Structure formats: C-alpha cells, structure tokens
Amino acid sequence: xxxxxxxxxxxxxxxxxxxxxxxxxxxxxxxxxxxxxxxxxxxxxxxxxxxxxxxxxxxxxxxxxxxxxxxxxxxxxxxxxxxxxxxxxxxxxxxxxxxxxxxxxxxxxxxxxxxxxxxxxxxxxxxxxxxxxxxxxxxxxxxxxxxxxxxxxxxxxxxxxxxxxxxxxxxxxxxxxxxxxxxxxxxxxxxxxxxxxxxxxxxxxxxxxxxxxxxxxxxxxxxxxxxxxxxxxxxxxxxxxxxxxxxxxxxxxxxxxxxxxxxxxxxxxxxxxxxxxxxxxxxxxxxxxxxxxxxxxxxxxx
Numbered sequence: 564x565x566x567x568x569x570x571x572x573x574x575x576x577x578x579x580x581x582x583x584x585x586x587x588x589x590x591x592x593x594x595x596x597x598x599x600x601x602x603x604x605x606x607x608x609x610x611x612x613x614x615x616x617x618x619x620x621x622x623x624x625x626x627x628x629x630x631x632x633x634x635x636x637x638x639x640x641x642x643x644x645x646x647x648x649x650x651x652x653x654x655x656x657x658x659x660x661x662x663x664x665x666x667x668x669x670x671x672x673x674x675x676x677x678x679x680x681x682x683x684x685x686x687x688x689x690x691x692x693x694x695x696x697x698x699x700x701x702x703x704x705x706x707x708x709x710x711x712x713x714x715x716x717x718x719x720x721x722x723x724x725x726x727x728x729x730x731x732x733x734x735x736x737x738x739x740x741x742x743x744x745x746x747x748x749x750x751x752x753x754x755x756x757x758x759x760x761x762x763x764x765x766x767x768x769x770x771x772x773x774x775x776x777x778x779x780x781x782x783x784x785x786x787x788x789x790x791x792x793x794x795x796x797x798x799x800x801x802x803x804x805x806x807x808x809x810x811x812x813x814x815x816x817x818x819x820x821x822x823x824x825x826x827x828x829x830x831x832x833x834x835x836x837x838x839x840x841x842x843x844x845x846x847x848x849x850x851x852x853x854x855x856x857x858x859x860x861x862x863x864x865x
Contacts, residue, residue: 564622565624567616568855568859571630571631573643578614585679626668627862629671629674634670670717670857671713674704675857679854680857689808692707692807695813697748702720702721703723723747751768751785758785762774772815789815
C-alpha cells in the first residue's frame with residue numbers, strides 16, 4: 564500500500580510514493596512554471612502526479628498534499644504567494660479528480676515539513692515540535708502532542724510573520740518588522756550590503772555565509788542579527804506552545820554554526836521561563852524530502 568504525496572511550491576513541484584513507514588520509494592520533480600496561468604501550473608502538477616501513479620507497483624490508498632500558502636482547509640483551495648495565478652485554486656478537488664476513489668488531505672508546506680522531520684527526521688521522539696525553514700523566507704509548522712496543529716483555517720505555524728521589530732521594515736505580508744525581514748536569506752544580504760559588505764551584485768546568502776566563515780565582520784554581524792531575531796521568535800513560540808524541540812532546515816540553516824551558535828545563545832537569553840529550560844534547537848535531517856514525507860504522514864491522519 565502506497566501514499567501519493569505532493570509538495571508544491573513556487574520553484575518546484577514534487578510527487579512521491581511513500582510506503583507505510585514513510586520511506587519514499589519513488590519521486591518525480593519538475594520546475595513550477597513561472598509567469599503562466601492557473602491551468603498551466605495545474606498541468607505541470609497533473610503531469611507530475613501521472614508520473615508517480617505510473618510508477619506505483621502497488622495500490623495508492625491515500626493522497627497527502629503540502630502546498631505553499633495560504634491554504635484554506637475548509638474549501639481545499641490555495642492562494643500561494645509565490646504562485647500568483649493560483650488565487651483560490653481548488654487544489655484538493657483537482658487532485659481528488661486526478662486520483663479518484665482515495666482520500667485526499669491538504670496542508671501547508673510548513674506543517675508538512677514539521678511532520679516529515681517528526682516522523683523520520685531530526686524530530687523523532689519529540690512531543691511538541693516547531694519545524695522551520697529559513698531560506699528565501701521563514702516558514703514553519705507545528706506538531707503538538709504528536710499531531711499536526713493547523714489552526715482555524717489551516718495556516719497555524721506561520722512563524723516567519725511574528726513581529727520582532729516594532730518599527731521594522733515592511734514585509735511582503737503587509738505588516739512590518741516580521742522575523743522574515745531580519746533572518747531570511749535575501750534580507751540578511753540586504754542588511755549586509757547596507758552596512759558595507761562589498762560583494763558582486765549576484766551574491767546571495769551562500770556567498771554571505773562564505774564571507775562570514777572567512778572572517779568578514781559585516782557578514783558575521785548579519786548572521787548574528789538574524790539568529791538573534793530567530794532566537795527571540797522561538798522563545799515566544801516556545802512559551803505559547805510549551806515546545807520541547809525546534810528543527811530548522813533551509814538554505815540559511817546550511818550555514819551551520821554561523822546560524823545555530825548565535826541562535827542558541829540568543830534563545831538562552833530570551834527563554835528564561837523554567838519550563839523552557841530543556842527547549843532544544845537542532846538542524847533538520849531530511850532536506851528536500853521533508854515536505855513529501857510529511858505530506859504522506861498528513862494523509863494518515865484522515
């Protein structure tokens with residue numbers, strides 16, 4: 564018995580087949596079409612689904628979908644910020660029609676990443692977990708008491724839009740001072756350039772990390788600033804949700820100690836409540852497979 568799992572975002576569309584233990588026995592990935600209409604994007608999703616279904620050597624018994632959001636769990640529609648043509652797109656119904664006769668469950672990509680790490684990655688054994696991706700943005704999802712917590716509409720866990728600077732910069736969400744505007748990769752680079760980091764125009768977070776590792780003081784300050792914002796945010800979410808573990812993946816997290824050392828130091832400064840003393844922050848283990856594994860796990864909750 565296999566679960567078809569989908570991970571749909573602004574840059575890639577991935578489909579997988581997972582066995583009952585969450586091991587991926589097949590994956591199919593293609594780029595998300597850019598600058599096209601809703602049906603053109605759906606055609607790419609449908610083709611990726613068809614590739615996976617053809618590869619199945621057993622019955623597909625359920626489908627789990629992790630999608631960029633916001634999502635609407637009640638209607639099964641999505642309105643991804645990074646797929647502009649999908650404005651209220653009925654993703655769950657379209658997938659159900661493509662794979663008839665099996666249950667389909669839709670969730671945000673953040674909660675699927677958290678579920679994947681909780682099931683088969685760095686979050687194994689945790690009861691109250693926050694999964695995060697720190698990359699071009701800051702995303703997140705919650706697994707509380709062992710089950711996904713999605714909230715009223717399906718969008719709980721959007722920790723990248725917690726405010727850490729009351730008078731901070733405007734964010735793409737419409738607010739200002741969100742942790743994403745301090746800690747996401749492009750914002751790290753933006754701050755570093757504004758404060759004297761000299762680098763080629765195409766240089767991004769990876770080059771910033773290399774510069775920091777080589778001793779560039781501005782690059783190091785950029786990472787400390789971003790890490791401090793993440794530490795403050797994690798302390799807040801930890802206090803609200805009584806977390807025991809935070810798992811962080813994504814391109815910025817690949818900087819390793821450049822991010823995690825100052826982040827843990829900041830967390831120790833902000834998380835002073837006794838019940839937060841054991842809160843740990845660790846790197847993710849599953850990389851790009853976390854969303855697919857988590858989507859398969861999401862399907863099992865029915």
